[in-house]
Amino acid sequence: MNALLIANWKMHYGPIKAGGWVRAFRRERLPKDVDIAVAVPHVSLAAARASLGRASIPSLAAQDVFWDKDGSFTGEVSASMLDEFGVQYCLVGHSERRTYLNETSEMVAKKAAALQEAGIVPVICVGETAAEYKKKETNKILRQQTTAAIAKLNPDSKTAFVFAYEPIWAIGSGKPCPSQRAREAHEVIRGVIAKKMGETVAAKVRILYGGSVDSNNITEYITTTGIDGALVGGASLDPRVFGLLCRTAVPS
């Protein structure tokens, strides 16, 4: 199983800058045995795709989706629309969406299922707040969020799903979660998947760590058992910095 590294630009880079980022990143020397994707704003998908041309590295990812196929949902974008851009992965339930847009676990479950049905790999984000971390409620929160998110997924589907453990207090804070703590969190997530969908399915799910990952700490995460890659925010905005991070993660 290749490690998976996903750049999450969040609300950065419209079409003009997106094209430039992709062209610059394509000039980076990149390791082979790793999967790399870039999650861009919807409005930048066309430009990113055009700059990629037929190249498949990095894969294209979206940052959100709506669960219905089409209809009267002003402002929303469906999985089949994302598919038209050759999107391979799509984030769902990022904590910023849960916090600022009141996205519920029920919505996250519907989005993940819609993506799987369209053949796009959902990257389901889960994680606890600083207050929950202090109260030692992390495992409880992860069990709740994971159980809810996989409720509508089909364990027999050919389309995989991915989890990203992102403790909210570690996002953009420069205070990454200690790798052993992340390892425990990943075990909790994988445990829930195993209980609900079986050990075989759980063993194949890639669980990424996200939260202040950079080229200085990526090695620590990627070499920790049960951590299968990273979801990277700030350190992905500069294509050369993200290129270095990819090379550091998987030295050739």
Ligand code: 13P
């Ligand atoms: P940072 O890497 O900037 O902490 O962001 C993490 C994140 O939220 C990625 O989805």
